[in-house]
Amino acid sequence: MDKLSITGGKRLNGEIMVSGAKNAALPILCASLLCSDDITLHNVPALKDIGTTLKLLQQLGVKSQQPQPGTVTLNASQVNSLEAPYELVKTMRASILVLGPLLTRFGEARVSLPGGCAIGQRPVDQHIKGLAALGAEIHIEHGFVVARAKRLKGASIRTDMVTVTGTENLMMAAVLAEGRTVLENAAREPEITDLAELLIKMGARIEGHGTDRIVIDGVERLHGASHHIVADRIEAGTFLCAVGAAGGDIMLRQAAPDTLGAVLDKLSEAGVAIETGPDWIRGTMNRRPDAVGFRTYEYPAFPTDMQAQLMAMNTVAQGTAVIVENIFENRFMHVQELRRMGAQIDIDGPTAVVTGIEALSGATVMATDLRASASLVIAGLAAEGTTTVERIYHLDRGYERMEEKLRQVGADIVRITEAS
Numbered sequence: 001m002d003k004l005s006i007t008g009g010k011r012l013n014g015e016i017m018v019s020g021a022k023n024a025a026l027p028i029l030c031a032s033l034l035c036s037d038d039i040t041l042h043n044v045p046a047l048k049d050i051g052t053t054l055k056l057l058q059q060l061g062v063k064s065q066q067p068q069p070g071t072v073t074l075n076a077s078q079v080n081s082l083e084a085p086y087e088l089v090k091t092m093r094a095s096i097l098v099l100g101p102l103l104t105r106f107g108e109a110r111v112s113l114p115g116g117c118a119i120g121q122r123p124v125d126q127h128i129k130g131l132a133a134l135g136a137e138i139h140i141e142h143g144f145v146v147a148r149a150k151r152l153k154g155a156s157i158r159t160d161m162v163t164v165t166g167t168e169n170l171m172m173a174a175v176l177a178e179g180r181t182v183l184e185n186a187a188r189e190p191e192i193t194d195l196a197e198l199l200i201k202m203g204a205r206i207e208g209h210g211t212d213r214i215v216i217d218g219v220e221r222l223h224g225a226s227h228h229i230v231a232d233r234i235e236a237g238t239f240l241c242a243v244g245a246a247g248g249d250i251m252l253r254q255a256a257p258d259t260l261g262a263v264l265d266k267l268s269e270a271g272v273a274i275e276t277g278p279d280w281i282r283g284t285m286n287r288r289p290d291a292v293g294f295r296t297y298e299y300p301a302f303p304t305d306m307q308a309q310l311m312a313m314n315t316v317a318q319g320t321a322v323i324v325e326n327i328f329e330n331r332f333m334h335v336q337e338l339r340r341m342g343a344q345i346d347i348d349g350p351t352a353v354v355t356g357i358e359a360l361s362g363a364t365v366m367a368t369d370l371r372a373s374a375s376l377v378i379a380g381l382a383a384e385g386t387t388t389v390e391r392i393y394h395l396d397r398g399y400e401r402m403e404e405k406l407r408q409v410g411a412d413i414v415r416i417t418e419a420s
């Protein structure tokens, strides 16, 4: 299993190209199931989760080609299976995103229930409730969500909480339903907007994406389209936290600063000088950061997917930060690993109190989930001595060549590949 070895204390200086967003690319790949023409996608990041999704789509009968790095063409004219098996779904919860498209286009779908995941229970009851409201006969059978409907019928759906993949699944189901669907309490994440923009290019009639009320008028069929995936705001935010913790001056190219408002505000508050242009963000840090407290909420508030990384920066800040995780009930697993490096963090339920110290000390730590892994890399970059981050397969799910990108800006970081 691969590990990363990081010798901390190097300032980060130079340019990094931001990749396409994992969380936009995953639903968009699944949207290819909605028509029988070619869907061509650009700026698709080379990630393990993308590979898993392509494998799942191939098992369903979708043909895919990658004419050049970052470009994928998908064709779902010969779908021959309507089942997403446990073996693939268990490795990636986003596999649930084939449910809406398969059901609405083919009238049937069997998708394995994703397992309980590291960061929380993450049920899919709202996906099920929404599809039932659209007229699906839907139940759980032998660990699978089994859904059937001759043709879905538009309905008004208000989810009990804001759910990102829930909104995406229901939006994809509604585009081919008969009549109007109104999604109330919809998620407003930029990845929802990116998916809606692709669907509109495919002929869907959608309004209100980017707000909490999305109105979809179903159409008979969709057609081929091409689309450029939006920049990964979480990857960009992760590199900015790294510069906040380790110091330096980095320029992020191909970024989408307008999707990162809450994160850029917090970094500025911590003392990182932030400059932005239409597609770039520059972050400069010449001193120890100031502690910054924050609470995670749905977009446009501070994202849960950045909680661990900003916590890592806070471990070396001046002062004390209070951090509240409101989205997932078990998303502090990086804390005990950060403590191994000397971090002072107390946890009480969803609240973490971080008292900054002058310097962390390198240690061997274990990555437990995707963003926890990123926080350990940030801590390693800021620490004295060498940090070994084990189990980085989590990191490879969501960061494209992270160690190469960091090396490019002067970090001392290497991947150690060992036979498992």
Ligand SMILES: CC(=O)N[C@H]1[C@@H](OP(=O)(O)OP(=O)(O)OC[C@H]2O[C@@H](n3ccc(=O)[nH]c3=O)[C@H](O)[C@@H]2O)O[C@H](CO)[C@@H](O)[C@@H]1O
Residues within 6 Å of the ligand: 023, 026, 093, 094, 120, 121, 122, 123, 124, 125, 126, 127, 128, 161, 162, 163, 164, 165, 166, 304, 305, 327, 328, 329
């Ligand atoms: C592939 C993808 O885009 N993943 C993102 C997506 O995950 P994901 O879409 O799984 O997260 P949700 O927005 O659905 O989850 C929000 C909250 O709602 C709960 N919930 C959700 C659905 C449901 O049917 N029932 C229910 O109780 C969840 O347990 C969680 O507490 O949004 C999360 C919140 O921004 C991010 O951390 C993930 O990176």
Ligand SMILES: C=C(OP(=O)(O)O)C(=O)O
Residues within 6 Å of the ligand: 023, 092, 093, 094, 119, 305, 370, 371, 398
């Ligand atoms: C939690 C995440 O992803 P997923 O929903 O795919 O587990 C993430 O991207 O931080």
